[in-house]
Amino acid sequence: MKFIRPRLTHSLRGRLLWYLLAAITIAALAQASIAYRTALHDADQIFDYHMQQMALSLRSGTPLSNTEAQRRLQAQNEANEGQAGAGSDDMVVQMWSPDGVQVFHSVSRAKLPQRAVLGFSNVKANNTVYRVFSIQTENQTVQVAQDLAVRRNMAGNLALRTLGPIAVMMPILMLVVWWVVSGSLDPVARVRSQVASRQADDLSPVSEAGLPDEVRPLVHELNLLFGRVKTAFDAQQTFVADAAHELRTPLAALRLQAQSLERAETLDARKLAVSRLTAGIDRATRLVEQLLVLARQEAAANGAAARPVDLADLARRTVADLAGVAAAKGVDLGVHQADPATVEGQPDALHILLRNLVDNAVKYTPAGGTADISVRKDTGGISVTVEDSGPGIPPEERERVFDRFYRVAGSEAAGSGLGLAIIKAIAERHGATLVLGQSERLGGLSATVGFNA
Template sequence: MKLPLGNSLRARLLFFLLASILVAAVAQGVVAYRSTLQQTDQIFDAQLVSTATSLTAGDGLLSASPMPSIDAAPADDLIIQIWTASGARLFKSRTGKLLPDPVVLGFSDVRVDTSTYRVYAVASPFQVTQVAQDMKVRRDTARALALRTLVPIAAVAPLLMLVVWFVVGTSLRPLRRARAELAARQPEALDPVDESGLPDEILPLVRELNLLLDRTRHAFALQRRFVGDAAHELRSPLAALRLQLQALQRPGDAEAHQVALQRLASGIERASRLIEQLLSMARHDAAAEALPAQRVDLGEVARQAIADVLAEANAHDMDIGMDGAAHAWVRGNSDALALLLRNLLDNAIKYTPSGGRIDIILEPTPGGARLLVDDSGPGVPEAERERVFDRFYRLANHDEVGSGLGLSIVRAIAERHGATVRLDQAPQLGGLRVQVDFPALS
């Protein structure tokens, strides 16, 4: 049977607690009532025994002269009859209220007219004494005493219900406060919910909610930064494309149009590369905590990356080689590691003069694995080796036009894999060496 309480925790707590108090009070009242009735019966029976015993004389004094009847006794008085051993009635306490014969020794219930009497009879060598009491009088008196025992229970139960109502309401007040705080928030408000005063049962839920809000705030910050970066970086290429298009629209000779077309194609290629890198950066920023961890062979990743950039390297008459260990196993995401290596190779191809050389070296280390990418280009001055990892930072006095995102993406992917990236001078080729140290495979 489904109770009409909905999903309200407060309603359920109050219903079951108040119902439990009510059921307990009723059960206690029933037990107390029945116990009081039973004890009252025992007291009245003891009174009958005591009265009969006190009226029974062992020396036969009552048989000497009959005792007069007591006509003025109240209705709830005891009915007393005394008989001689031969059966003659010596005493009766009330006229018209004679108990029938025969006399039954001990306790018995006797029906007289419409009334029932509780009778106790005791015999001695000289007389038989009967003491009786109307059961109605006994029941009324016993019920009055029993009802008195219910008064404290009836008074305490509502008071206890009020206490439970107050305690439940007070205990759930921090939850209502948190709910009101969330309901009053604007959609862009992602500050953590106040955890002070929350009960231990609700605190883990609110903490998880705060973690979710923190991740959402971080995602929104990344999104805003991406939009700002994209708007800033795309402004220049688009302006350049507009200028090239205007140059094509102006009348001129075929050679000028050919130069404008080449510049337009080059500008489109740069804009496409910038957009691709921006999207890659945004995708890996958003997936910072969702990279699946698996065993990845850096050797296989390097061979695939070489195949991806081989056409561009051949166009620049560059030699790409691979040395060192054939395999190096790390734990991470193969797609992200492939993007890391492609960015390193793209940078090397872009900044290395035509006819140059690029080497990829894999080395197992006691702490994991090491990836080295050496080129024969001009390298990076030591003073700027840390700054080139900043987004959109480009070296000054350099002919190549880039987005300044390649090494930033490399460092972001490396950090998500627990790896470190360091720039140095290539010992043999003389250009830039990019060293990526991966942790041990766990």
């Protein structure tokens, strides 16, 4: 036979109600048990005292006749009825002479054994248990007995009287607990209702008014998460809008160049149109590549795991990658200084950072100029500097060039205005600083990325 295990509810309201109501029930049962035991103990004390008093009242220096014994027993029973409600039917009295002859037995159908243990004792007889008190004098032995069921019944009645108010209050207390728990969790239900009724694009904060102290931090963190998601959505929308705007111009230029190629009548005009079309395609390709790199870097901000990266080796590889481009333009590209330096970071992202810095230096340096990369390590930290002998960037525009698609006015080099934005995003993700200045050695732009040691 397969038993199905009951499933514990995951509802906070349900758990609180179950636990509190169970606690109330257990407390009531414990109170009932304590009340019954206390009442039984009190009844034992009272009846033992009455039995003792009855036996002492029947004690006499001379043997009692049946009439005299019956009279004294009746008087003691009347006194007991006034004190504890115990009548003559509750007690069984027997008396023996010194030679063991029973001289008196109270009117009762209960027959007790013909033996007596002085003092109090419990005796099994007639399928029940009797509480017996015996006392002996020179002339007689007196035994008073009582069925323990009488005491249990009395204790039960007293316990019921004690538990009566508790039984009445239990449902009221349960209703109060249900009302308090439900009222305390109403703010949580309100927050759930607010979140459930929202549209997908509604990222406004959830109201924290009236929330319990245990729930308010959770809702506060939820609002912070909404804020971060909203910032990410806004950045994505801005990125898409900017990308669409920037792609519109090169695509329009490509259309015009294609039309010029179609209208070209001579071979020279056709060659010129083809070269312009090819250059436009290259610029559009470069813009798309930069957009993809930027989007990929933003999406992978927390994806790739950090590991040790040798910046000196990375600088040499970057120079080797762009040596052909620099030679074709007539720019002297090299590594000016390469101190051994290792940082924790994402190798691919740092390679893109150095590649964009060196590529910008080569692109904006005129033919015959110089572009160098330096890796320095000192007590202040680790820095990577790319310098060139180009025109540089005016101080008033050095902050704006980090904006997406922004290009310095009058710049002759082709570009998308995304290189420095990508570099800044990667540097910030690695906790590094990016500072633009003027190279004292070469006279052009100096771009320094500083890492903490």
